[in-house]
Structures are given as structure tokens and as C-alpha cells.
Amino acid sequence: MREALIISVIFHAVIIISGIVGLPLFNRERPTGLKVIPVEMVKIANVTRLKAQEKKPDQVARKKGLSRKKALKRQVEMPPPPPQLASDMPLPTMKAKPDFKQKPTKAVRTAINRIPKITPKNKPRRFNVGKLAALLDKRAASKPDIIKRLTNKKFGNEKVISMVDVRQQSLTIANAVNKYIYDNNCWNVPAGAKGAAGLRVTIHIRLDPEGKLIGLPKVVGSKRMNLPGQEFFRTAAESALRAVLKCAPYNFLPRDQYSLWRDMEIIFDPEYMLNG
Amino acid sequence: MELHVRLVKIWIIFVGVMLVSMVQAVTIANARIVVDINRGHANPLPIAVANLLGDENNIISGGSVNDYGKRISLVVKADLVRSGLFRTVASSAFIKSGNERENLLNPKFDNWKAIGAQALMNGSISVQEDGRLKVEFRLWDVLAGRQMTGFRYFTSPKNWRRIAHLIADAIYQRLTGESGYFDTRIVYVSESGPATHKIKRLAIMDQDGYNHEFLTDGKNLVLTPRFSPTAQEITYLSYNNNNPRVYLYNIDSGKQEILGDFPGMTFAPRFSPDGNKVIMSQAYKGNSDIYVMELTTRKITRLTRNSAIDTSPSYSPDSRYITFNSDRGGSQQIYVMDADGKNIRRISFGKGRYGTPVWSPRGDLIAFTRQYKGKFYIGVMRPDGSGERLLSESYFEEGPTWSPNGRVIMFFRQQPYDKNGRGGETHLWTVDLTGYNEREVITPLEASDPAWSPLIR
């Protein structure tokens, strides 16, 4: 009985002391040294320029066009000339000569002048990835406002503020990961998937302190990948998996905040890319 | 005992405090970082296409079995690259290690990862006793280190190109989630001679321009060929006997027959999705309207009765609607009506003129030609007329036709003439639904009026 009492007293004492000493520590440890990871917010202009630098399809096509003469020599059995000149259909009997010989310069100029040199205001809209990117970036640019709103809110309670700080820090890390995956070309958006609205893929990853993946990343709700008729989801999920694998290791993350990023969920949503 | 009571009290308070802080700690720990990614890249996927391994010493007609393997891999590569969705890793970069045959089933993924490949195709080729080729391939996810798909094919050596297209289709389907379009053919009008009296022949070729054949000799002017859904028949316009009428051409038998006994010119034919009907225009006494003919009974139904020009009809894939162009509103615009000709409504409202509407095989879009301010455009819009997007633009282009998966559009484009009257060349082009990856389709002569076949079964 006495022994038990002593053990109990000692045990409780230990708990109380650890509670008195440890709890404040536990609280203090959290968010004090806020480290700001330098995350460059991608501005609309930047991305638009980036996109603009992409090789234009027409240039490729033109190059192809140049090499066409060579390619044209593909061996094809040419047919014999048609039996009659050009069908029973009579040809225009008039031997009219092209108009260009009369007043050549003027005719040429009119023809060229017909092509407006300045893009008309109501020119038909061509599908433009640059515009699409601009649309996306507006969304991205609105993110700091959320962070600001969070930090500016006065809760009057220190603990709650620290939670906000954690959230802010998490956002910074999330933005860093987002930017890293984008800048390193890790995610290739699955092209041409239809019904892109339902193609959000959530990947769960676990990282070691070095930023290396622990185990293979997991698709949340991976059962759907193997259902018939869900080929587009599988494609989307696989593209997301490839993105996460290709970008590993994530060694740019602040090691002293490992507890924040050792478990992460990365959501890949192709909708804006596909339906922009 | 008093001490005891006090201790219990303290303990209770402590536990309370503890619980609160623990809940907080758990909440913090559970605030797992969520990264929301909605921008990515539309870069081609890097894929390594290894040569199919075959016996170098086994010589069959046309080369060694290993040569056939190389050729098939080359065609697979060309198909994938042409789609714009893939980039092949140069085979010169391949890292060789170990026994190649053993590696077929156990690829050294790290080696492939090291050269930037995210997918790998490998396989083997051999000759059966009956002389047929046996081709096997596997597609691997290099980053995850596992097989994604694999197939085995048997065919006679002269069909090796089809095997290559089938492999490319399987890879495309597995990696994009939609069916491919490589095992398909194109029927089109081959052009030669000066513009004032062009010689036009029907011609057919594989989607990549190989296996080219002329179907008609150029004696008659022929226009606008279109495939039946089985790809066995073609309907087209011929000026045979200087009498422009819609004809039917059977590819296997080479037999041609006139469709119907119309008093006026029939033109702009197109098969219904089930292949049992041909929809077309008849121009009679200066007025063009749309008619449909049942092929088995030859029964003709008139669908539009309007003094305007109604032409270029195309069925929706479910056969419930027909899109066509008409100038009933004052200029050429696109309309949609029910399959019985009722409920006609205009869907194109942009500036300029709209023509040649063609319903996508997926049903979600209509491709068209738009003419505006001296330029021509190929574009798509939804069947209700919304979401118009222009995909390509030039001095002159028209006549869109869809790849069977609704992903690529082929059309023809004519260059302007220069001041010396030269130029004006007409060729086939493809463009991706995104408006990117515009490419010319190489044909032996000038080319126009392409029609894409369905997947060959």
C-alpha cells in the first residue's frame, strides 16, 4: 500500500512537472522562428512570356514544309496520265491570260493590301494557351490575399495566432511545392481527356527529412483507376503519379519544419488546363 | 487522505489541461499540407521505343526478321511523335547493359530513367512456321517500374505497317486514356495540272501517307469523297458524262454506281453513322436542298424545303441531328436540325461566313470552315453554337474531317498565287484539337478534300 502510494506520488509528480515544464515548451516550440521560404509568386506576365517562348506550331510546320520537297519523293506508283485531257467536261475555251499582266504593280498592291496589317479589333479569337495561362495565374495571384486575410485577423489569443502561423507556413510550403513541380516540368497534363471536371487526383506522399519519398506515392481513391470506363481518370492519376515521382526528392523544403511536410497531399486538377 | 484528495484534484485539472493541449497538438499534426496544382505543362511525354528484337540471321522476303523489328519500331515512333503528345528518346542515348533478351521482361528502369524516358516500349519479333510474323510488345511505366500494357500480334510480313500502327494505337490508348487513330486510312482527291483544268483523281492511303493508291484515272472530275463507317465504301461526287452526281465506290470490288435518279445535280454526300443512309444535296432549278437516301431500299426523303442554299450536311454520331450550312439568313451559316428535317436552328453567330460543318465522332463538337476578312479558318464549336475556337488560319483552307477519336482534324489548305501566277499549291494538313501541332500530310501530288476513315477493324 505504501509502496503503491509512493509510486503513485512519484508518477504523478513526474507528470505534473513534465506538464508544467513541458506544456509551455510544447507551445513555444511551435511557430516562433518563422522561416520564410523564398517563394517567388509567379506573375501573370511571367507565365505569359514563358508560354510565348514556346515553339509555335506554325514554325514547326514551316520547317516541315521546307523539307517537303525532299519528302515528296516518297515512292508511289504514279498513275498513267488520264485517257482524256480532263474528262468529258469541256475546258474553258477562252484563252484568257492572268490579270496580273495588266498593270502588274497595282494589281499586286491591291492583293496585298487586302490583308490587314493591323489585327482588327474584332478579329476572331484563336485558341491561345497564353491566354489560358493568364486565366490560371489570376487565380494563383489571388492566393496571397487569403494569406493576408489570415494573418491580419485579430484573434486576441496567442495560441490561435500560432495556428494561423502554422497555416501560413503550410501555405508557403504548399506554394513552394506547387512552383517546384511547375518549374521543373514535372506534370504533363493528360491531353484531351474528356469530362475533365471529374479528373481531380489527390496523391498522398510521405517524405523523409531529406525530402525523399518514403514508399510509392498513393492515389487517394485508387480503386477508381481500374474501373472500366475510367480510363481518363487512370490517365490523369498516372500523370499525377509521374509528376510526383519525377520531381522527387523534395530537398528544397526547410528541414526544421519537417513535421509540417513529412506528410503531404498533392491535388492535381487538370480542369483549368483542359477547359480553359 | 487529505493529500490524496488534493492529488486527485490536481490530477483531474492536469488531465483536463493535458487533453486540451493534446487536441490542439493533434489538430496541428493533422493540418497536413495540401498542395493544389492546376497548372501543368502540355509537353510531349518522353518515351523510349526500343527496336523489336528479332533473329538477324533469319532472312525472309524483304530483310531479316530483326530488320522488320526495326522498321516496325520506326513506324511506331513516327506515329507517336506525329500525334504531338509524345517525344521519343533518341535510341543513341539508350544505355545497354546485360542480356537484351532478358531485359525484355525485366527492364533496367534506372537506366531508362537516367536518359529521361518516362515510358518504355520493348518487344520481340519472330516468324511462325506458317510464315506469319509474331510480334510482341510491352509498355512500361519507367518511373513506377511496372508494366502498363502488352499485346501479341500475328500477321503476314507484308502487313507489318498495320502491326506498327496497332502497337502505336495501343500505346496511345494506354497513355492518353482515349483510343488511337493510327490504324486508319485517308481517302482524298489528288490534284495535278493547271488550276484552269485540274485533273482530279480519288486516292487512298494510310493515315501516315504510305500504301498510297489511286482509285480513279482522272478522266472524270471527282470531288468530296467520304468513307462509310466500315471504311469499305466511299461516296463521292463525279462529273461522269459531264453529269455531276453522287456515286458509291466499293473499295474491295472497285465497283462504282450512281446513287439515285435525281433530275438535278447531287453533291455533298456523306454516310449516316450506321452506314445505311447517304445524306446529300440536290441542286434543282437553282435551288439546293438536303435529301437522304436509304441505301437498301433506295427510298429518298427530302429534308429541307427552302429557296436558300442548303448543303454540306453531316449527321451527329447518334443520328438524331443533322448539321448543315445554309444562306437562308442572308449569308452562309451553320444550322442544326432534327434528323427528320424539323426544328431547324442556326448555331453560328460570329462575324463572317461559316461552312462545311462536320460533327465530331465524340459528338461534343462540330468542326467548320470560317471565312472572315479575307482569311479562312478551321474551328470547332459545341453543337449549340457555344465555345467557338479557331484552330488554324491561312489564306485559304476548308473541308475539315475528324480522326476517329475526335482528337485531330485534317483539312486542306491552298497557298495564294504570287504575282507571276505561280503558287496556289493545295495540300493536306492536320491540327490538334488544342490548335497546336499543325502538320502537313505528305502526298505524292497536290491534295484536297480529305476524309478520315474510322479505325480499321
Place this chain on the structure above:
Amino acid sequence: MLKKIISAKYWALIGTVLFLSACANTGVKTGVQTPPPVKPAVKKVEKPVVAKPVEKVTTVPLMKNLNTQSSLNAVASGSLVHFAYDRYDLSAVAQAIIKAQVAWLQAHPTVTVTVEGNCDERGTREYNLALGDRRANSVKNYMVALGLDPARIRTISYGKERPLVIGTGKRVWAQNRRSYTRINN
């Protein structure tokens, strides 16, 4: 407009002269070697595949046909009627040309004609086939209104398949938007 007609007439004249000279040549040839073989070259230009009955008939109508077409061309501005962009109505000038054609045709009651409708290249193929048909019928209807027997007039549309002039620009396209009244043989 006037200029256009003048130039059209000018070309029509050249065309006529060329044809006449060509005829003269063939005429001489057939005169020298009377017997069977009809020159395939001549056949290519003027006569479609329709099999011809006997030798003696061959030479004479050939001459006559060429002459009639050129004589129609001479009186009716090259037998050409021009149209505005995406239009098929007849201008006053066009009506005058058609009147001249009808007058000539009424003077040659055995002749039947085909009115060929054509378009410029700035339109989609199928729409242009329909538009060409409209133009040809527009001319035909006017001829009938002027009293010509509709049974003597056939129409055909070539859409944009048979331009008269090759090139780029408004003037070229205007020349290609036309109907041509061709005498059947």
C-alpha cells in the same frame, strides 16, 4: 465595268481568232486526207466521247460547231456573264449580254446550249457548287423570260473547279465569277 467588258471582248476576239486559225488548219487537213481517221487532237478539244456515226459527217459539223460558238461569243461578249461576290442576280450589263445571246439563239433555232455556272475560289467547295447552279439557272431563267424555249437550255455548275483566270486578288476573282453559254454539239 465597261473596262471589264472591253477586256473580255478583247480576249474573246483573240480566242475567236485562235479558234478560227485552228479550224482553218484542221479544215485543210481534213480536206487533203478525206478518209476515216478523225484527228484525236481535234476530238479532244471539241467533242466528248460520244461515238460519231460515219466519216463524211465528221468534218462538216466540226467546222460548223466551232464557228457557231465563236459567232455567239462575238455577238454576246464572249458568252460570258459576270456576277458579284456571293450573288446570282443579273446586272444591267449581264442582262444586255443575255439578250444578245437570246437574239442570236433565236436566229439559230436548231442550236441548244449549256449554261455553265462558275464561282471564284473564295468559298467552300460544296457551297460553291450550289452557288454555281444558282448562277446558271439565273441566266437560264432570264433567257426563258425573254422567250427562249427552256428545252434548249441545259445548266451545269462547276462551282470553283474551272476558274477562267489563275491568280489572287479581286480582279481575278471577279473574272471567275461567271456563267458561260456553251453551244451543245
